[in-house]
Amino acid sequence: xxxYITIGPEIVLLTCTIxxxxxxxxxxxKNITYYLTISSLIFTLSAIILLVPQSKQIIFYGSFISDxxxxxxxxxxxxxxxxxLIYSKNYLKEQKMLNGEFLTLSLFALLGMxxxxxxxxxxxxxxxxxxxxxxxxxxxxxxxxxxxxxxSAIKYFVLGALASGLLLxxxxxxxxxxxxxxITQIGAFFIENxxxxxxxxxxxxxxxxxxFKLGAVPFHMWLPDVYEGSPTPVTTYIATAPKVAVFAIxxxxxxEGFITLHIQWAQVLIVLSIxxxxxxNIVAIAQHNLKRMLAYSAxxxxxxxxxxxxAGTNIGYSAAVFYVITYAITTTxxxxxxxxxxxxxxxxxxxxxLKELNKTHPWFAFLMLIALFSLIGVPPTxxxxxxxxxxxxxxxxxxxxxxxxxxxxxxxxxFYYLRVIKYMYFDKNxxxxxxxxxxxxxxxxxxxxxxLIILALGIYPAILMTYTTYVMK
Amino acid sequence: xxxxxxxxYFYALVATLSALxxxxxxxxxxxxxxxxxCFFSVAAIWILLEAxxxxxxxxxxxxxxxxxxxxxxxxxxxxxxxxxxxxxVQHLPLAILSAGIMLVQTILLxxxxxxxxxxxxxxxxxxxxxxxxxxxxxxxxxxxxxGVILLVAIIAAIGLTIRKxxxxxxxxxxxxxxxxxxxxxxxxxxMKTEDYDG
Numbered sequence: 231x232x233x234y235i236t237i238g239p240e241i242v243l244l245t246c247t248i249x250x251x252x253x254x255x256x257x258x259x260k261n262i263t264y265y266l267t268i269s270s271l272i273f274t275l276s277a278i279i280l281l282v283p284q285s286k287q288i289i290f291y292g293s294f295i296s297d298x299x300x301x302x303x304x305x306x307x308x309x310x311x312x313x314x315l316i317y318s319k320n321y322l323k324e325q326k327m328l329n330g331e332f333l334t335l336s337l338f339a340l341l342g343m344x345x346x347x348x349x350x351x352x353x354x355x356x357x358x359x360x361x362x363x364x365x366x367x368x369x370x371x372x373x374x375x376x377x378x379x380x381x382s383a384i385k386y387f388v389l390g391a392l393a394s395g396l397l398l399x400x401x402x403x404x405x406x407x408x409x410x411x412x413i414t415q416i417g418a419f420f421i422e423n424x425x426x427x428x429x430x431x432x433x434x435x436x437x438x439x440x441x442f443k444l445g446a447v448p449f450h451m452w453l454p455d456v457y458e459g460s461p462t463p464v465t466t467y468i469a470t471a472p473k474v475a476v477f478a479i480x481x482x483x484x485x486e487g488f489i490t491l492h493i494q495w496a497q498v499l500i501v502l503s504i505x506x507x508x509x510x511n512i513v514a515i516a517q518h519n520l521k522r523m524l525a526y527s528a529x530x531x532x533x534x535x536x537x538x539x540x541a542g543t544n545i546g547y548s549a550a551v552f553y554v555i556t557y558a559i560t561t562t563x564x565x566x567x568x569x570x571x572x573x574x575x576x577x578x579x580x581x582x583x584l585k586e587l588n589k590t591h592p593w594f595a596f597l598m599l600i601a602l603f604s605l606i607g608v609p610p611t612x613x614x615x616x617x618x619x620x621x622x623x624x625x626x627x628x629x630x631x632x633x634x635x636x637x638x639x640x641x642x643x644x645f646y647y648l649r650v651i652k653y654m655y656f657d658k659n660x661x662x663x664x665x666x667x668x669x670x671x672x673x674x675x676x677x678x679x680x681x682l683i684i685l686a687l688g689i690y691p692a693i694l695m696t697y698t699t700y701v702m703k
Numbered sequence: 704x705x706x707x708x709x710x711x712y713f714y715a716l717v718a719t720l721s722a723l724x725x726x727x728x729x730x731x732x733x734x735x736x737x738x739x740x741c742f743f744s745v746a747a748i749w750i751l752l753e754a755x756x757x758x759x760x761x762x763x764x765x766x767x768x769x770x771x772x773x774x775x776x777x778x779x780x781x782x783x784x785x786x787x788x789x790x791x792v793q794h795l796p797l798a799i800l801s802a803g804i805m806l807v808q809t810i811l812l813x814x815x816x817x818x819x820x821x822x823x824x825x826x827x828x829x830x831x832x833x834x835x836x837x838x839x840x841x842x843x844x845x846x847x848x849x850g851v852i853l854l855v856a857i858i859a860a861i862g863l864t865i866r867k868x869x870x871x872x873x874x875x876x877x878x879x880x881x882x883x884x885x886x887x888x889x890x891x892x893x894m895k896t897e898d899y900d901g
Contacts, residue, residue, distance in 0.1 A: 368859030
């Protein structure tokens, strides 16, 4: 019985999803499906919060783990999906994408992420990842008539399948070496046995597979095209919650399964993070498409997240958790505003489309300003503390040169965020951006709260920081 | 050399040759047929290893379902083989280089490793029964997740291929036609008569 209480949030979500799927068949008005989806998310959120375990619970023959870390990350993914769906309602309706398939697929993807976050077994990791990716591929392609969406769906599918293949290959080699799929037992095996060449090869396969999903250079090729080609609500979805879930797998595998191989995987992550930081920040400068620019920005932030991981200390891990959470919260604000400024016939696509936003909608320009400052890392926004915590952790771990590279590339990266701010506040525009006329009070209130969280956490980072430190103990 | 070993070598040889034939023959339909032969011999090897369930599933699923679909698609697509072979020579050096590096690395690796061998199965319980027991006990959760993944696949496939009837479709609805009244369709317009002079 205790098993079913521990896995309660997943059961609640799956039940709600299937109910939404079935009820949708009998509904003409898709608005009701939409509100049912939103309420399923709220049910799931309350189930997670109510069922936070007193101590670490490992159930289903050691394959499903529920602890404070999983509860925290699950709350974050559910909230990001909730925000994404709230912001994208008008867009979905105008592009005729507000249907049962899209909404249920987004719930299934969320289920996949929750399974990933809670997995203590490599099979669960793979199954959760596949559940997430399959739903996402379909969500990208669901816009029937769009050729760009179909193109990016194919790209996403082929490269995603390749990444899953790499991951699976690595996992099967690890299974061959250790004879177990359980992450804790793998950790125990490597404490007793010296790793041979084959286990390092397997480790590299696993890191490459996960690097693909996180969008780290040199596995980043899919990211800009998918961000640009997908419908904006799907881009918002891909850009926020899945990063947290993939990060959770990274954390579980590297810190529990391969902790004794830290020297080996740190080397791989050093290369990945330097390349991501440099390439992401420099190429983003050349972009004129807003979503493409944010894709390269996502690559550079993936580099930062990996920096926190490779420090190999508890401070580093909690800094990385802090970073990934704040990154997800900040990105939802930016995409939310892009969604609000998109209309039936004219979408907010290029940087120029944001010119003079301050004149027409000063409050939204201000919220965007907070989010962009947070991505640059300017105090008093939370991005500053996230970067500070990561840099602090890697300097403590003795990688000062990485900290220097990270700071220099962040300064380079500040340019393209500041350019957006300049466009919003100081440039002239013939037809300044207008808010979608159907933007209702709920959406405005949500995005305001979302942006003010960034500011509040920046002023009192201790609220989240103590929690991320606590969950990594 | 015992009998089992002879059978193993026979099927291993057939599997390797047919796998080579898959990539070497010119006609794609022939490659698909060779792949079926390859699956059959691998299934035979699995049965030799006392993994009869895997062997049967390989034949049922891959040969019975997947490859038949594959053949259908190949025959319907009218492939132009010349077009497929374009750029083959051009990319050959790079392909050989990367494949060669991979091959050398794998050979080097597999010379100095020890893979755990599977424990000897000595019970009388059949393979399928053991797998079934495991699936519904230890791997219950994973089994359920796999079920959800299949559900997602169904929803995605239907969602992507469904074409809703366009509104201007010219189909007739007899019930609606019968229900209609004169006043719905006929509009009587009063007009002044025009003066007609000579």
